[in-house]
Amino acid sequence: MNLNPKELTDYANTFIKVLVDYSPKLISAFIILFAGLYIIRLINRFIRRLMVKRDLEPTLTKFLADILLWVLRVILFVSFISKLGIETSSFVAILGAMGLAVGLSLQGSLSNFAGGMLIILFKPFKVGNTIxxxxVTGTVCEIQIFVTKLITFNNQTIFIPNGSLSNGNIINYSLQNTRRADLTISISYDTDIRKAKDIITSVLNSNPKILQTPAAQVSIKGLTDSGIQLAVRPWATNEDFxxxxxxxxxxxxxxxxxxxICFQPFVKESTTKTSTAVDPKQQN
Incomplete structure (x- = not known):
């Protein structure tokens, strides 16, 4: 296509006119963009410092600050394109549809996310607790948004989804400062019960790691077919348990x-019985 000088001049004049007419919107839009990014950064820093001063959980502090950051960025982006003259209603509708589609495809992850929020807010346990x-049993190493990281006693790393963790039973062994050990010692019926209890009591009293308050207990737990079961319940701190x-x-x-005195081992009765059937005809 060949363009004569007059057409080129007309195109250039039109482009310059549009650029001059549109330049105030363009300049103001970029001013809003850069100023907004700077203000968002200041707000994010202020919110982080405020939550740290309130002694909020570090995981919750980081998560809330990141959520606020991205919400403000989305609002800023919508304001930026609106200032440029672009229709935002259709854009917002597209974002809503995308959010719905992502939510339906990530139902399990959203359940873990909600569980993580409940754990962080209500704090049934914290980092360093044994649960x-x-x-599984282990020490809480990290509480993330979707999973909780545990280190077991044999140094294995286990990740538990927060959704199932928040909806199940949780035993926190570190919530109280002291803990009771529930032990069972079996003795034979020929053993003097009083003598056995005195020996166990003497053993408990000689251990400095066993707490005097609450006092340790030695009592009969049960009378079984194999022997007498004695319940031994000493108290100790979590560190000495x-x-x-x-x-x-x-x-x-x-x-x-x-x-x-001998420990009475547990003897499991055999449940298998053998029987011999005799044919009546063979009796004759």
């Missing part, structure tokens, strides 16, 4: 050996 949930658990069993065994 038992969903069939497993030492007390192990030391109590070991020291009771040594004390019983010295006194000539």
């Amino acid at each position: 038992e949930a969903q069939g 497993w030492d007390v658990y192990s030391d109590t069993l070991e020291n009771c065994k040594q004390a019983f050996d010295a006194a000539g």
Whole structure:
């Protein structure tokens, strides 16, 4: 296509006229954009500092600050394109449809997200606590938005989805400062119960890691076919719990050996019975 100089001049004049007419909107739109980004950054810093001063959970602080940041950015972007003269109603409708589609496709993730928010807000446990949930026991290493990270006693890393974690039973072993060990020691019916209880009580009193208050208990738990079950319940701090658990069993065994008392092992009765059927015809 060949253009003569007059047509080129007309196109140039038209472009310059449109540019001059549109330049105020363009300049004001970019001023709003850059000023808005700067203000959003200031607001985000202020909100983070405010939540840190209020001693909010670090995970919750980061999450709320990020959500606020992106909400303000979306509002700024809509204002920017609106200032340029672009119709925003259709754009907002598209964003809504996209949000609905993403929400339907990520139902499981949204459930974990809601569970993470509940855990962060209501704090059934925190980082450093030892908990038992969903069939596993470990120390909470990190509380994320979608999963909670646990480190087990054998140094395995387990990620539990927050959705199932928030809807299930949670045992927090670190919420209280002290913890009771529930031990069972079996003795035979020939053993003097009073003597066995005195030996166990002496073992408990000689362990400095066992708390005096609440006092440890030694009582009869049950009378079974295999022997007498004694319930031994010493108290200890969370830090000394497993030492007390192990030391109590070991020291009771040594004390019983010295006194000539044997632990009564649990004997499981056989449920299989053999029978011999005799043919009536063979009896004759």
